Amino acid sequence: MFEPHSHSDAHGHHTWNEPSKIEARVRALESLLVEKGVTTHDSIDTLVAAFENDLGPMHGAKVVAKAWTDPAYRKRLEQDGTSAIAELGYRGLQTEHVKALFNSDTDHHVWVCTLCSCFPWTLLGIPPVWFKSAPYRARIVSHPRGVLAEFGLVLPDGVKVHVWDTSAEQRYLVVPQRPAGTEGMSEEALAGLVTRDSMIGVGLALTPAQAGGAS
Amino acid sequence: MTTCPTRASAIPEMDGELAYPRSNGEPVFAAPWQSRAFGMVVDLHKAGQFPWDEFKQRLIAEIRAGRPADVPADTSEYYYQWVEAFSRLVVETGLLDEGEIAAREREFQTGIRQEVF
Numbered sequence: 001m002f003e004p005h006s007h008s009d010a011h012g013h014h015t016w017n018e019p020s021k022i023e024a025r026v027r028a029l030e031s032l033l034v035e036k037g038v039t040t041h042d043s044i045d046t047l048v049a050a051f052e053n054d055l056g057p058m059h060g061a062k063v064v065a066k067a068w069t070d071p072a073y074r075k076r077l078e079q080d081g082t083s084a085i086a087e088l089g090y091r092g093l094q095t096e097h098v099k100a101l102f103n104s105d106t107d108h109h110v111w112v113c114t115l116c117s118c119f120p121w122t123l124l125g126i127p128p129v130w131f132k133s134a135p136y137r138a139r140i141v142s143h144p145r146g147v148l149a150e151f152g153l154v155l156p157d158g159v160k161v162h163v164w165d166t167s168a169e170q171r172y173l174v175v176p177q178r179p180a181g182t183e184g185m186s187e188e189a190l191a192g193l194v195t196r197d198s199m200i201g202v203g204l205a206l207t208p209a210q211a212g213g214a215s
Numbered sequence: 216m217t218t219c220p221t222r223a224s225a226i227p228e229m230d231g232e233l234a235y236p237r238s239n240g241e242p243v244f245a246a247p248w249q250s251r252a253f254g255m256v257v258d259l260h261k262a263g264q265f266p267w268d269e270f271k272q273r274l275i276a277e278i279r280a281g282r283p284a285d286v287p288a289d290t291s292e293y294y295y296q297w298v299e300a301f302s303r304l305v306v307e308t309g310l311l312d313e314g315e316i317a318a319r320e321r322e323f324q325t326g327i328r329q330e331v332f
Binding site: 027 | 246248250251253255257258259261262264275278291293294295298301305310315316319320321322323324326328
């Protein structure tokens with residue numbers, strides 16, 4: 001339904017394509033809100049751009065990398081995720097209450113929003129399409145290992161899988177295990193190994209080799 | 216708190232600082248109307264027009280109500296619900312009048328009005 005409407009009831013305008021009902025609704029809302037001075041086009045533009053450029057998984061990755069390299073920070077993150085994350089300047093919309101979940105050799109954490117699509121935007125950016133899909137939301141709870149395997153993450157039988165359901169009040173951030181062979185790496189370089197998926201729990205942090213090549 | 220956005224570009228590719236694995240780079244907003252709808256809600260919230268919870272509760276209600284028959288069963292479903300929740304919010308908080316939304320919507324649909332600006 002997003003393809004240009006090319007049917008012939010376009011009234012003969014050269015460039016005008018009849019918008020779908022939802023497109024017309026959104027345009028109506030925007031034009032009315034701007035007319036009434038409630039918002040401006042620029043403001044909306046800026047905001048959308050900010051979500052594209054300023055928010056994103058690199059922030060969550062910095063939290064993880066710091067937890068890998070700074071034991072005192074890791075401890076604070078364990079005890080009070082929200083405060084420890086705020087130390088790095090990340091707070092606000094959608095990131096008010098964050099609990100860090102630490103993966104280990106024995107436990108693997110993954111989170112989902114079964115109700116809608118709660119997502120810590122500030123830390124992880126805009127949620128991916130699959131996160132919002134009904135199949136992911138339902139199946140990660142009922143068949144977590146199967147779903148993880150579909151993401152290419154096959155966990156050994158000995159690893160216990162914990163599935164966490166976010167709510168309006170509680171958000172999660174998975175701290176993946178630090179990959180082997182990264183002992184000498186800087187915090188900044190380590191952050192480059194931390195993917196969005198690994199912080200949701202559907203992937204692992206990249207190895208240096210994976211990060212260096214096309215993984 | 217809740218919810219999520221829309222966008223037609225890939226999820227932000229952060230300057231190569233993160234090498235995204237597969238499944239990154241997929242469109243998060245499947246069409247411009249989705250990113251505009253997303254932007255409006257967050258913008259108005261940030262401007263203090265309504266507490267986030269006011270929007271969130273309406274979105275939850277829309278999602279619980281399920282997909283209307285005329286909405287395609289694809290990833291855009293979520294943003295239909297988003298727009299519906301936002302439409303209710305602006306009417307119920309008195310920002311806009313239901314009739315004027317409908318009238319303006321018709322103007323766009325018929326081409327009487329073609330530019331949002």
